Amino acid sequence: MANKKMLNIGIDLGTTNILVYVSGQGVIFNEPSVVAFDVDSGEVIAGGQAAYNMVGKTHGKIRVARPLREGVISDMEAAKALLKYIFLSLKNRKDLRNSYCVICCPSEVTHIERDAMRDLALQMGIGEVLIEEEIKAGAIGSGIDIYSPEGSMVIDIGGGTTDVGVLSLGDVVLSQSIRVAGNYIDQIIVGYIHKSHNLVIGQKTAEKAKIETATLLDHVEFNSEFRISGRDLVTGLPRAIVITSEEVRELLQPVFEEIGRLVMSVLEQTPPELAADIVDNGIVVNGGGSLIPGVKDYFEELLNISVNIADKPLTAVVEGTKVLLQNKGSYLNNKHSRE
Structure with missing residues (x-):
């Protein structure tokens, strides 16, 4: 039986917006980095644009959170909840175990926070996870041959x-x-x-x-x-x-x-x-x-x-993940593929 084609997922975890690219589907998510919780149960009730529409308009039973502020993760639980919200919304969730994911985050995000995001992705069933800097993916997505x-x-x-x-x-x-x-x-x-x-x-x-x-x-x-x-x-x-x-x-x-x-x-x-x-x-x-x-x-x-x-300044980072996914972020992989 032939092996299933690996599902590639690229995520731009930006302070303002979060974008998700899936191989074969293109950019499937491009919405504000905002998540809303039910205060009593702690459950996520909305994410992305739906949660952003609640900013400044909530009552005491709803908490709206921005996981990232000024390039750092200010609310780790909210960051994990937003990533989980996105993973659960993927159409081919059953293929996650045969998948490779690149998560791009601001350079200010600490190694501990990067490890937490990697662990969450693995817990959601992602096969392999790579954490990269936005500046690197953004350069690639802007048309620069960084290799x-x-x-x-x-x-x-x-x-x-x-x-x-x-x-x-x-x-x-x-x-x-x-x-x-x-x-x-x-x-x-x-x-x-x-x-x-x-x-x-x-x-x-x-x-x-x-x-x-x-x-x-x-x-x-x-x-x-x-x-x-x-x-x-x-x-x-x-x-x-x-x-x-x-x-x-x-x-x-x-x-x-x-x-x-x-x-x-x-x-x-x-x-x-x-x-x-x-x-x-x-x-x-x-x-x-x-x-x-x-x-x-x-x-x-x-x-x-x-x-x-x-050319596409708002989506340059997630566009760059396509190349990083192809060579798994490695200079050597890219080098060999061009020889």
Whole structure:
């Protein structure tokens, strides 16, 4: 009897969204990294988008949790519950024992947390499990041949962290990370609206405002407005204001200055031969933050190096898992397959 074809599963365990790729099916899950529990029983009642829709709107019998915050697992039980929720939703659950799974997580996640995720996957019946860094998978998913002897640099502006990495010969040569990314920008917008407009808003509202108005381009090139509703600090009643792209651009400037310093720090530590490759090949930016208008121009002006935005910046990591699944993350496997 012929052996069953191995089922390959790639998971991008991001701070903001979790994406799941299954061989033969494509990306089957692309939803917020949020899970909702029944407080009394502790059972999961919703995950992904359904749980995200509950944020800020629950009563005392429902707890909504974000497993990852600022690139680290802040709630291990919630992380395990969300992964279990996804594994149970797979169509071919009976084939899990003949499967290989790559879980990509932020570089800040500890070895203990990685081991816990690996153990959970094995407990769910997964045959083999590999834990990889998002920066590596994201580089592959952005179209970079990280297995070549040429150096490449990737800037991943995600939800919880911004990761900057230099890769060569199939692995990360050096990388650094800061907790300044999409969620941090949301918090800055919340604070600004509070202080400047005496209005209390939630992070979901701030995120919508960011998506609609965020830009690094000057006022002449890009201008938009967004209506924000919240609770008036003085009267306690609901009230709405309008925020402009010019206001948000001023909030973004110091954020990207900090990211720029991180990139400069990594470049300063990059070995000369790899640095020369980066000058020739340019830098790739992925993650949700790369979608902000003006990001490419900002980094090119700062670094005097060509910069490209990944074709699919939001799904680059999970796209990269396809290659990692084919060669089980090994440089040698990839090397032999190309000879």
